[in-house]
Amino acid sequence: MRNISANQKFVPLGDTPKSVIKPNPCNRAWVEVNKKAIKNNSKVLKEFIGKECLLMAVVKADGYGHGAATVAKAALLGGADSLGVATLEEGIELRKAGIKCQILILGNLINWDELYSSFHWGLIPTISGIREAIICNNIAERHKKKFAIHLKVDTGMTRLGCNLEDVSQIIRKIDFLKNLSLEGIYSHLALADQNSTEESFSTNFTQIQRDRFNKVLNNLGERKKSFCRHLANSAGTLSDDRLHLDMVRVGLSLYGYSPLNNCASDIGLQPALNVKARVTFIRDVPDGTGVGYGHLFKTKRKSRLAVVAIGYADGVSRALSGKISAIVDGVLVPQVGAIAMDQMVFDITNQPNIKVGKALTLLGSDGGKTISPQQWSDLSGLIPWEVLCGFKNRLPRITI
Numbered sequence: 001m002r003n004i005s006a007n008q009k010f011v012p013l014g015d016t017p018k019s020v021i022k023p024n025p026c027n028r029a030w031v032e033v034n035k036k037a038i039k040n041n042s043k044v045l046k047e048f049i050g051k052e053c054l055l056m057a058v059v060k061a062d063g064y065g066h067g068a069a070t071v072a073k074a075a076l077l078g079g080a081d082s083l084g085v086a087t088l089e090e091g092i093e094l095r096k097a098g099i100k101c102q103i104l105i106l107g108n109l110i111n112w113d114e115l116y117s118s119f120h121w122g123l124i125p126t127i128s129g130i131r132e133a134i135i136c137n138n139i140a141e142r143h144k145k146k147f148a149i150h151l152k153v154d155t156g157m158t159r160l161g162c163n164l165e166d167v168s169q170i171i172r173k174i175d176f177l178k179n180l181s182l183e184g185i186y187s188h189l190a191l192a193d194q195n196s197t198e199e200s201f202s203t204n205f206t207q208i209q210r211d212r213f214n215k216v217l218n219n220l221g222e223r224k225k226s227f228c229r230h231l232a233n234s235a236g237t238l239s240d241d242r243l244h245l246d247m248v249r250v251g252l253s254l255y256g257y258s259p260l261n262n263c264a265s266d267i268g269l270q271p272a273l274n275v276k277a278r279v280t281f282i283r284d285v286p287d288g289t290g291v292g293y294g295h296l297f298k299t300k301r302k303s304r305l306a307v308v309a310i311g312y313a314d315g316v317s318r319a320l321s322g323k324i325s326a327i328v329d330g331v332l333v334p335q336v337g338a339i340a341m342d343q344m345v346f347d348i349t350n351q352p353n354i355k356v357g358k359a360l361t362l363l364g365s366d367g368g369k370t371i372s373p374q375q376w377s378d379l380s381g382l383i384p385w386e387v388l389c390g391f392k393n394r395l396p397r398i399t400i
């Protein structure tokens with residue numbers, strides 16, 4: 001037997017062509033991102049909310065899996081006024097990509113280092129209490145500058161945000177801290193995207209949140225006009241213009257999907273993402289053949305199967321096993337058996353001319369057919385946000 005040793009040395013070839021050293025990102029599986037669609041969605045949303053209202057493009061979680069810098073630039077070109085991210089690092093990434101507009105960090109930064117970094121990069125932190133406000137003030141005081149902040153108020157999400165009854169007092173304290181500039185006050189809707197039978201309850205609760213927020217603002221008298229007031233996510237933005245206030249923060253709709261049933265196409269939103277993967281092997285098998293881990297699928301006829309190089313390590317949930325299809329030249333082919341870490345199998349018996357190397361569209365549009373994140377959500381118990389954010393870095397993002 002040949003001796004295999006961990007000490008064996010790898011010797012690179014001297015004459016390897018560049019294309020082999022750095023393989024084509026579309027060799028295996030990839031996410032295609034359409035910048036024009038994002039720009040269109042930003043423009044359409046801007047028109048929808050009207051001139052009096054600002055548009056914040058929410059590009060957290062790597063732009064909902066589309067690539068944060070790509071999406072941010074396209075959204076700004078389409079007319080978005082500012083950007084929202086979840087973390088400090090996401091904000092810094094955008095600054096490093098050369099983006100200069102206002103960026104609000106929607107998560108809570110808790111220590112001096114993080115807030116100092118946020119100050120350094122000109123990122124606006126969200127403040128839910130006086131503790132972080134004092135740290136911000138100390139940082140800005142040292143530099144004899146102002147630190148722009150937004151105050152978050154909890155109107156019913158029960159996550160971040162100060163209590164309603166504390167708002168006036170916190171603002172009074174913030175006003176006392178001379179190096180702070182309170183530029184915004186906001187809250188977040190908890191039920192605006194519920195399409196289910198609970199619709200009337202969710203609509204009511206959204207109104208309750210709006211009323212609570214307005215009441216807090218009214219208690220501030222003229223002072224309320226000095227900052228940007230914002231409340232609505234995509235669902236709030238699309239469902240009720242009384243939720244628009246001075247600015248809306250849109251995520252899902254920027255990417256071309258509506259959280260409300262059948263409303264996306266109404267205003268001209270275009271999905272911006274296609275997930276594609278190539279056939280790497282084809283095999284013909286007899287009737288009764290078990291396929292993949294656990295043999296979750298057994299052929300019921302003589303079948304032609306295509307192995308496709310994408311799996312749950314790329315972000316296609318195993319919960320979708322045997323439930324999804326892919327589009328090949330406008331025709332749907334069913335996925336069969338368990339979705340594995342790196343591969344899944346499609347039954348192409350009815351499309352026997354598919355060859356090794358053919359690209360299948362798992363999510364998105366091709367030849368007049370569309371598969372949406374909502375369809376995957378309905379099949380797996382995920383939500384569209386989770387489907388989009390689930391695509392891993394192993395899938396190259398190709399901008400078109």
Ligand SMILES: Cc1ncc(COP(=O)(O)O)c(C=O)c1O
Binds near residue numbers: 193235251252
């Ligand atoms: C505070 C905040 N605002 C706005 C959004 C955007 O929400 P959507 O993607 O539903 O538009 C999010 C997303 O989770 C959020 O956390």
